[in-house]
Amino acid sequence: MTGADHSAFVDYAVLRKPLGIPSQELDGTRALEITRAHLASFLDRHLLGRRTPVKDYPEVTDHSRQAATSSAAG
Numbered sequence: 606m607t608g609a610d611h612s613a614f615v616d617y618a619v620l621r622k623p624l625g626i627p628s629q630e631l632d633g634t635r636a637l638e639i640t641r642a643h644l645a646s647f648l649d650r651h652l653l654g655r656r657t658p659v660k661d662y663p664e665v666t667d668h669s670r671q672a673a674t675s676s677a678a679g
């Protein structure tokens with residue numbers, strides 16, 4: 606996720622500003638929105654057996670799609 610560091614994937618991301626901790630480039634609330642959407646989709650697929658689409662977020666690079674495209678072309 607562009608503009609995020611490791612702490613962006615937990616609730617800590619939204620606590621940075623109130624605690625006076627230096628922030629990351631990506632807003633903590635936005636980072637959590639993206640993380641939760643992808644996590645919910647992952648759990649739906651692997652625990653419930655259903656595919657839940659995730660909207661495209663410009664901050665996210667889907668490396669699995671890139672790998673599939675380049676392996677199909679090669």
